Amino acid sequence: MRRPDLHLHTTASDGIFSPAQLVQRLQRADVTLFSITDHDTMGGLEAAEEAALLRGLAFLPGVEISTEGEAEVHILGYGVARDDAVLLSFFEQMAKDRIGRILAMGDKLKRMGFSLDLERIMASAGGSIGRPHLARALVAGGYVKTVSEAFDRYLGDGKPAYVPREKMAASYAISLLKSRGAVPVLAHPGLIQWPMERILPLLKAWQEAGLMGLEVYHPSNRGDYAKWDRLARQQGLLVTGGSDFHDEDPRHGQLGETVQAWESACEDAWALYRIAHR
Ligand SMILES: [Zn+2]
Ligand SMILES: [Zn+2]
Structure with missing residues (x-):
């Protein structure tokens, strides 16, 4: 067929x-x-x-x-x-906006006392960085147990490290x-x-x-x-x-x-x- x-x-x-x-x-x-x-x-x-x-x-x-x-x-x-x-x-600008947003969220997390290597997180993500990458870094750092806990406590909409998207x-x-x-x-x-x-x-x-x-x-x-x-x-x-x-x-x-x-x-x-x- x-x-x-x-x-x-x-x-x-x-x-x-x-x-x-x-x-x-x-x-x-x-x-x-x-x-x-x-x-x-x-x-x-x-x-x-x-x-x-x-x-x-x-x-x-x-x-x-x-x-x-x-x-x-x-x-x-x-x-x-x-x-x-x-x-x-157009896509280049979208990528820049996405990276800028994730960096801003990463900065918020760092100011909250989490130790994160943002450069390494960016490099590991390749083309399309997103909140899941930050969440996985929080899990790897032992700050939360799961990705969904990272979202519930810090990264979800309206949570302390959240930055809205354009x-x-x-x-x-x-x-x-x-x-x-x-x-x-x-x-x-x-x-x-x-x-x-x-x-x-x-x-x-x-x-x-x-x-x-x-x-x-x-x-x-x-x-x-x-x-x-x-x-x-x-x-x-x-x-x-x-x-x-x-x-x-x-x-x-x-x-x-x-x-x-x-x-x-x-x-x-x-x-x-x-x-x-x-
Ligand atoms: Zn699709
Ligand atoms: Zn789709």
Whole structure:
């Protein structure tokens, strides 16, 4: 069976496999069309493109942008150009903001008397530093027993070492992607745990900003595929899907997984591919 998988993470963000390792596994899982959608970076796309060529898989370059205007919402962008200067500087700024925030939280912890080697923590985190890295350092230092205790006592929203993030609205990410010729798609809509009456007006506003698709076939929508599929088609949105594979943790999807329930997977995925390649 030919399967698409349009939502995948690599070591360029928080996945465990490099693009080349991932492509090898995709081939074994009979995936024929795939997209790499790392969080807020296009760093894995060149290697993925090379690996796809080598193994004869169709590849759609992508990215997943984290936003939190109205709610915590992720926007997928398909058909991004990995050398797009505007997008590159946008992601660079996001990375700077993220690092600045983690350093500020680290400083707060140090002032509270914890001994932390921030430079080492930054170096160990590679591309995408986040609160979990500070939490793990607190565990390693013996200050707390678990990562979740670190969040409950110090790092969670409103806790003593917390520093809020710069908030970016989903519509901003959508119009940016659109203006760069990419296809903006709302990722895992089922994770926005709002009633439909609240989601519908938002969806309308996002469509006005340029939203073109809905990620119906995502593991978190399991059980609700028919509802989201109907909604997407009613609203004139492209239907997309992917496993959101990060690692072998069962909380994330496994390679090629969502396609089992996605009857029109090939038509839908190739429709997206054609539009994103224009
Ligand atoms: Zn996501
Ligand atoms: Zn994802």
